[in-house]
Amino acid sequence: MPVMNIKKFSFTYPGVDHPSLKSITLPIKKNKITALIGPSGCGKSTLLRSMNRIHDLYPGNKYDGKIELLDLDTGKYQNILEIKKENEFIELRQKVGMIFQKPTPFPMSIFDNVAYGLKIAGIKNKSELKDRVENALKGSALWKEVHDRLDKSAMGLSGGQQQRLCIARAVAVKPEVLLFDEPTSALDPISTGAIEELIVELKKDVSIAIVTHNMQQASRISDYTAFMYLGDLIEYDKTENIFLNPKEKQTEDYITGRFG
Amino acid sequence: MEKIFQKLSLASATLVFVLLVGIFLTLYSAAKPAIDEFGLGFITNPEWNKEVVVPTAQDTANRAEALNSDDDAITDEDDVMIADEDDEIADEDEMLLDDEDESVTKTIYGGLVPIVGTLLSTLIALVFALPIAMGIAVFLAEIAPKNISNIVGIAIELLAAIPSIIFGMWGLYYFAPIVAGIVGGYQVSLLTAGLVLGVMILPFMAAITRDSMNTTPAVLKESAYALGATKFEVIKDIIFPYSKVGIIGSIILALGRALGETMAVAFLIGSIFVLPKAINDPTISIPVAMANNFGEASGLGESALFYLALILFIISFAVISLAKFYFLKKAK
Amino acid sequence: MRLLINKIFLGLSILSAGIGLAFLAWILITLFMKGLSSFHFSLFLNDLIEGGLRNLIIGQLILAALASLIGIPLGMTAGIYIQEYGQGKYASLIRDLSDIMMSAPSIVIGAFVYAIIVVPTGGTSGWAGAIALAIMMIPVVINTTDSMLSLVPRELREAGIALGASKYKVIIDIVIKAAKVGIMTGILLAFARIIGETAPLLFTSETSNYFSLNLNESFPSLTVSIYDLANEPEESSRDLAWAASFILTVIVLIINLTGRFITRNKK
Numbered sequence: 001m002p003v004m005n006i007k008k009f010s011f012t013y014p015g016v017d018h019p020s021l022k023s024i025t026l027p028i029k030k031n032k033i034t035a036l037i038g039p040s041g042c043g044k045s046t047l048l049r050s051m052n053r054i055h056d057l058y059p060g061n062k063y064d065g066k067i068e069l070l071d072l073d074t075g076k077y078q079n080i081l082e083i084k085k086e087n088e089f090i091e092l093r094q095k096v097g098m099i100f101q102k103p104t105p106f107p108m109s110i111f112d113n114v115a116y117g118l119k120i121a122g123i124k125n126k127s128e129l130k131d132r133v134e135n136a137l138k139g140s141a142l143w144k145e146v147h148d149r150l151d152k153s154a155m156g157l158s159g160g161q162q163q164r165l166c167i168a169r170a171v172a173v174k175p176e177v178l179l180f181d182e183p184t185s186a187l188d189p190i191s192t193g194a195i196e197e198l199i200v201e202l203k204k205d206v207s208i209a210i211v212t213h214n215m216q217q218a219s220r221i222s223d224y225t226a227f228m229y230l231g232d233l234i235e236y237d238k239t240e241n242i243f244l245n246p247k248e249k250q251t252e253d254y255i256t257g258r259f260g
Numbered sequence: 261m262e263k264i265f266q267k268l269s270l271a272s273a274t275l276v277f278v279l280l281v282g283i284f285l286t287l288y289s290a291a292k293p294a295i296d297e298f299g300l301g302f303i304t305n306p307e308w309n310k311e312v313v314v315p316t317a318q319d320t321a322n323r324a325e326a327l328n329s330d331d332d333a334i335t336d337e338d339d340v341m342i343a344d345e346d347d348e349i350a351d352e353d354e355m356l357l358d359d360e361d362e363s364v365t366k367t368i369y370g371g372l373v374p375i376v377g378t379l380l381s382t383l384i385a386l387v388f389a390l391p392i393a394m395g396i397a398v399f400l401a402e403i404a405p406k407n408i409s410n411i412v413g414i415a416i417e418l419l420a421a422i423p424s425i426i427f428g429m430w431g432l433y434y435f436a437p438i439v440a441g442i443v444g445g446y447q448v449s450l451l452t453a454g455l456v457l458g459v460m461i462l463p464f465m466a467a468i469t470r471d472s473m474n475t476t477p478a479v480l481k482e483s484a485y486a487l488g489a490t491k492f493e494v495i496k497d498i499i500f501p502y503s504k505v506g507i508i509g510s511i512i513l514a515l516g517r518a519l520g521e522t523m524a525v526a527f528l529i530g531s532i533f534v535l536p537k538a539i540n541d542p543t544i545s546i547p548v549a550m551a552n553n554f555g556e557a558s559g560l561g562e563s564a565l566f567y568l569a570l571i572l573f574i575i576s577f578a579v580i581s582l583a584k585f586y587f588l589k590k591a592k
Numbered sequence: 593m594r595l596l597i598n599k600i601f602l603g604l605s606i607l608s609a610g611i612g613l614a615f616l617a618w619i620l621i622t623l624f625m626k627g628l629s630s631f632h633f634s635l636f637l638n639d640l641i642e643g644g645l646r647n648l649i650i651g652q653l654i655l656a657a658l659a660s661l662i663g664i665p666l667g668m669t670a671g672i673y674i675q676e677y678g679q680g681k682y683a684s685l686i687r688d689l690s691d692i693m694m695s696a697p698s699i700v701i702g703a704f705v706y707a708i709i710v711v712p713t714g715g716t717s718g719w720a721g722a723i724a725l726a727i728m729m730i731p732v733v734i735n736t737t738d739s740m741l742s743l744v745p746r747e748l749r750e751a752g753i754a755l756g757a758s759k760y761k762v763i764i765d766i767v768i769k770a771a772k773v774g775i776m777t778g779i780l781l782a783f784a785r786i787i788g789e790t791a792p793l794l795f796t797s798e799t800s801n802y803f804s805l806n807l808n809e810s811f812p813s814l815t816v817s818i819y820d821l822a823n824e825p826e827e828s829s830r831d832l833a834w835a836a837s838f839i840l841t842v843i844v845l846i847i848n849l850t851g852r853f854i855t856r857n858k859k
Binding site: 261262265266268269270271272273274275276277279280282283286287290391392393394395396398399400403404412414415416418419421422423424425426427428429430432433434459462463466490491492493495513516517519520521522523526527547550551554555565566569572573576577580581584585 | 594595597598601602604605606607608609611612613615616618619622623665666667669670672673674676677678682683685686688689690691692693695696697698699700701702703704706707708727730731734758759760763781784785788789790791794795815818819822823830833834837840841844845848849852
């Protein structure tokens with residue numbers, strides 16, 4: 001059962017007359033990793049940023065179609081494009097977390113970074129906060145490195161550690177879906193390896209969509225892959241099919257490196 | 261909560277708009293009596309706080325008759341007569357009630373002297389500061405090694421932070437005697453006021469000109485050096501043309517500062533409402549006229565000072581807008 | 593020939609820098625010599641009426657502090673509006689107007705406050721002086737807040753929103769914290785600027801020879817008194833003016849250097 005269903009979804013940026021995404025239909029399957037690949041400008045990030053409606057920070061975007069999110073408690077789908085109220089947005093973003101290209105540690109201590117999402121979600125109990133921060137940091141393979149300096153500023157961590165901290169921060173609020181927007185593009189190969197391992201580990205608890213320009217990364221970690229080109233979804237299939245046996249010519253050209 | 265915070269910040273932002281419009285309207289309404297009385301002629305009238313005889317009703321009637329009979333009999337209206345030496349502001353209504361006095365007087369105010377004083381002192385400041393500021397900017401941006409440039413840069417910026425009243429005192433007691441010793445004339449004069457004003461805007465002008473010059477891309481400079489250009493040629497042919505618009509904007513911005521400066525000028529310009537005949541004569545500027553006369557003025561005199569304030573506000577508004585929105589925006 | 597021109601030009605430029613520094617040195621040396629020779633610790637203990645400066649220093653600090661209390665929250669929230677909430681024309685209009693106001697002649701601000709506060713309330717007062725200084729300060733704080741917030745990466749805001757924080761929470765908890773050092777430096781520089789202002793106080797707070805904490809009457813001001821003292825014929829008054837100028841400059845330069853030091857340390 002898909003945790004998210006994108007149906008005939010189109011997206012237009014303000015002040016642009018043609019849509020940047022054209023009638024995309026795509027499932028995000030539960031406890032799987034779905035990779036979005038394609039040359040820059042294909043709309044993969046735009047699609048990802050529609051899935052938690054972070055686009056709405058900037059006014060004037062036009063949506064069309066549906067993006068349905070499964071409510072794990074009731075088993076019902078909700079069309080997130082219909083959300084208008086502030087509290088519904090907050091609820092959506094607690095269910096659908098996001099990790100960005102560059103690490104985004106907040107200017108506060110390591111502990112407060114991870115606890116931030118929990119605090120704004122209304123958790124005040126100190127021991128519960130402590131437990132959940134610890135669990136999130138352990139789940140992000142960061143606990144060992146930082147357990148003795150939780151009260152130090154998060155700015156002092158290395159780039160790879162900062163990115164794992166951001167993952168811990170997102171995981172701490174127990175989202176249903178995690179969106180990764182090229183999470184390793186600013187990191188060195190060793191940190192990248194650690195993050196990739198972590199992402200694979202995370203899919204036990206959460207469904208994942210990841211945008212990447214690194215095709216090896218997509219093939220290494222994802223279960224499903226969607227290839228996009230100029231705002232269209234060209235092909236979506238199991239990852240091994242996309243990489244070993246693509247049905248479309250454009251997909252084949254891209255993954256064999258003929259363009260992009 | 262979100263809404264409240266957003267509304268609050270919108271209100272603060274709107275306050276800027278309200279303040280600026282408020283300043284304009286307040287100055288205008290306070291200046292209204294003077295504007296009604298003197299009109300735009302205020303700007304070209306060199307007399308300040310001068311009592312003149314106004315024709316009484318009878319006079320006017322006589323003159324109307326005279327006008328009918330003989331053109332030559334008309335007294336020239338521009339030829340104002342000085343009634344007495346008294347500096348007190350005459351209340352017109354009171355005078356009209358005074359039936360004994362046949363020649364009724366009123367006090368007239370004209371803004372020419374302070375306007376000219378403001379413009380000339382700014383011009384002197386600019387002529388003095390411009391070449392030195394450009395030299396400093398070139399030195400900081402292109403010549404000095406990085407560590408020296410940083411230290412000198414901080415020193416220059418600290419000079420900009422010194423309160424203007426200090427410049428005024430230093431100028432009056434230490435700088436002006438030397439200038440007067442060389443040039444002759446009064447120690448308090450248009451020249452010394454302009455020069456001290458120049459010293460005051462110097463660091464500001466140098467700092468922002470340096471910032472403009474620093475926007476020149478390094479590649480551009482390097483490719484000129486690679487062709488064998490000297491430092492002077494690179495500065496003249498690459499950096500100046502590239503950052504020209506920004507530099508002009510910086511100069512005009514400094515000019516805007518100089519126009520409105522009060523304290524540095526107040527000590528030195530002499531504060532008398534007389535048009536200067538020579539560069540080393542004392543005179544007055546708009547801010548100084550306000551600083552030194554506001555306390556004592558009332559009625560029409562106060563209104564005339566507000567008229568001056570309004571003129572200063574409009575001039576500096578125009579100058580600053582020109583710098584910020586034409587030159588500095590274009591430079592970006 | 594080209595090399596000669598180059599040398600002359602470079603020489604002139606270095607000479608200009610020398611002239612600039614010479615002026616700085618001249619002013620500072622004068623100030624220190626005259627200031628220190630008239631300086632005595634009893635100046636901090638006596639009020640102007642007794643030949644000291646205590647009431648003036650405290651008065652000036654109170655005026656500037658009060659102005660900050662009014663100006664900083666207003667300026668910061670307005671800056672937040674421009675950078676975080678404002679869209680399109682209105683925000684950029686406010687930004688432009690604030691830029692203009694930053695360079696508006698300070699004496700005109702004084703005249704404005706005189707007309708809207710001193711005249712209706714019937715006299716000069718500490719409040720009027722503080723408000724005039726606050727009006728001077730607001731655009732500077734707006735400018736700093738605006739430009740420092742603009743340096744905070746967009747991703748940091750998005751990361752906050754993506755965690756489910758509402759916008760104002762993100763602004764207060766994350767964005768402002770990230771820009772804290774820059775904003776603080778800007779505010780310190782703004783404070784240093786208004787504490788040395790004379791013109792806006794001349795006919796708003798005026799000054800007083802006595803110690804006063806009553807903001808409803810004429811309020812002691814160091815700068816306004818410097819202007820009065822410096823214009824008096826007695827040597828002793830002028831010496832006092834120099835001592836006061838020395839103290840004022842030391843205060844301004846310390847605040848200024850503190851601001852620069854904070855930013856530098858952060859980097």
